[in-house]
Amino acid sequence: MRIALVADRSPSVRSHTRIPQILQALREREGLALDAYWIATPDATDLDGFDGIWVLPGSPYISEAGAVAAVRTARERGIPFLGTCGGFQHALLEYARGVLGLDVAHAENDPDARDFLLLPLACSLAGHEGLVRLAPGSLVEQIMGVPTSVESYNCSFGLNAGYEQRLADGGLAFTGRADDGTVRVAELPGHPFFLATLFQPELHGDASKAHPIITAFATAVAGRAVSGPARPGAVTTA
Secondary structure: OEEEEEOOOOOOOHHHHHHHHHHHHHHHHHOOOOEEEEEOHHHOOOOOOOOEEEEOOOOOOOOHHHHHHHHHHHHHHOOOEEEEOHHHHHHHHHHHHHOOOOOOEEOOOOOOOOOEEEEEOOOOOOOOEEEEEEOOOOHHHHHHOOOEEEEEOOOOEEEOHHHHHHHHHOOOEEEEEOOOOOEEEEEOOOOOOEEEEOOOHHHOOOOOOOOHHHHHHHHHHHHHOOOOOOOOOOEEOO
16 A cells, blocks of 8 residues: 655655655554655656555645655545645645646745735634544545544645635535634545645644544545555655
């Protein structure tokens, strides 16, 4: 069960340092042994051989194009996908461009662009926790088993509300929101598993037990697992 961990790995990014502990917890507590490979964003353009793709925090990425390509591969190939923080942002960016044909940018990556899908949040969520309200019957609500959850953030950019309806009309479902109504979770109905959260489930607890969203992703990966060689440039988490 091979998963691509897409990010420019850094010991200064807390979520990156917790991944080995989370993978160990999945093995020991859930019996889900994932063979994980770190893929830097410039090398993320060909991930067809993986059973799961997780675009992790760490933006601005070295390669926006690589992060977007990783999302596109998961979306088009039906590969289980999880995007957290920067992964959430780039999942929206890929959908807006690749599905809806919108000429939009991420303000962090291209501050001089004409039009932005992702903008600085009115109040930065770096180092904060917040309540998330989950849409009844959604994938994320079924995973969590509760209507609300308090989650951890470390981000400063989010969806431009002016594009929310266009994305929703185009087939993307927004299924988690903060108290003020701003989007925190997106999913793609009809896809085997496609979930993106602005919050970071990998920061949950002390990493001795995986967050339910991560466990659900790992379970989806296990259900799809296929054999194949490791992609070029992959580096194991071991």
